[in-house]
Amino acid sequence: MTKRVLVTGAGGPAGVAVIRSLLRRADLEVFAADMDGWASGIYLVPPVRRRLVPPGRDADFVPAIARMVAADALDLVISTVDVELIALAERREEIAPAVLAAPSADTLNTALDKLALAERCAPTGLTPRTVAAGPAAQAVDWEFPVFAKPRRGAGSRGVRLVADRAALDALPTDEGLIVQDFLPGEEYSVDVIADAQGDIVAAVPRTRARVDSGVAIAGRTVADPELEDAAAAIARAIGLVGVANVQLRRDRAGRAVLLEVNPRFPGALPLTIAAGVDIPSLVADLFLGRELPARVPFREVASVRFLEDVIVEIDDVLVSDHAGHQEEL
Known part of the structure; x- marks a missing residue:
């Protein structure tokens, strides 16, 4: 029996890869969505399965997905964007009967908070020393240099190398930073x-x-x-x-x-x-x-990786008020 799957974040590399993978299956009918009408992955599916959604932080994001579930008889929702995942995971019941293909809200929130993640994983013995910036970090006998980074956030944004004790003491305490052993x-x-x-x-x-x-x-x-x-x-x-x-x-x-x-x-x-x-x-x-x-x-x-163009007819481009194709925490 064919199942209907919605993939959001269709403008990002992950969204494109997920859509391409699922399109190879004859038992799945793939819908693609993004907040940006220029998102390339939207145009990998037929026009009748292309959708625009509000940004993940928008109050209407989860209700909009719920409306799509009802209108398109969706069985499964797959999001490839952090902000959307958090919003959906905490309100799964609102998109029923579709299932959200995501870990629990507890797992998501733990993973996206680097201090909480280090504390949860400490029993494995696989975590570097991780301490909140400020008095707690200043009390540790570090081997410099060390790293300071935001508790929340993806990639290398906000990461800084702390060369010595003076630089550690000078770290701001109002930016939600953590300090970790240098790896x-x-x-x-x-x-x-x-x-x-x-x-x-x-x-x-x-x-x-x-x-x-x-x-x-x-x-x-x-x-x-x-x-x-x-x-x-x-x-x-x-x-x-x-x-x-x-x-x-x-x-x-x-x-x-x-x-x-x-x-x-x-x-x-x-x-x-x-x-x-x-x-x-x-x-x-x-x-x-x-x-x-x-x-x-x-x-x-x-x-x-190489650049690949997806060519579409002018009239097929979806009009969106949102310029970006992907959100992150």
Whole structure:
């Protein structure tokens, strides 16, 4: 029986990758939405399945999705945007009978708060020392340099290297900063999917050889049991059901430790799919109540990203009041 799936955030790399993955399935009818009519992923689906939505922070965002669920008889809603995920996860009942393909609100809120994440994952032994800026951080005997970064926020925005004790003491206390041990080693992203019981179906590490605007545009998958086990332990600690991207970096001793968790589809998803783990398809099956394999293997492959144009007729371009294609916390 064909199921109807709405994918939002269709202008971002993750949204495009999810839409392309699901369009390969004959049993799914894919709708695409974004707050920007120029979002490229909207135009990957037929015109009758293209939608515009308010920004995720807008009071009408969740009601708008609920109206689409009713009008389009949607079975599943997949969002690829942090702000939208939080809004929807905390009000899942409003989009019933459609199912939201997302972890719990508790998992999302924990992952998106770096201090809460470090505290939740501390029992794994995989977290760097993490302390709120201010008196608590000033009382720690750090090995400088250290990092200061916002508790909430994606990518490298607001991250600063703190060279010495004087710079630490000078950090503002009103910006929600945390202080962490400096991690000088290589960074890895591990794409993880967990089933309904929280068991890890796949954990695919990949390098970030080239990064643009926080998204890896070149890299390779890496078969490394330490990275796979570390990401799996982090996913279990936060109660993950569904998909998350666990970012790890090697510390001064060469050990892989937690950097952050993005509890959504990653922008570099095509590499993981090419390696043999079609995460969007698995997530669709998971939240549609279908049984997943106990384990999905992957192979080592590499990818580079290139610009691709989607050509549409002028009359087919959706008119939107919103200029941006993606929101983040």
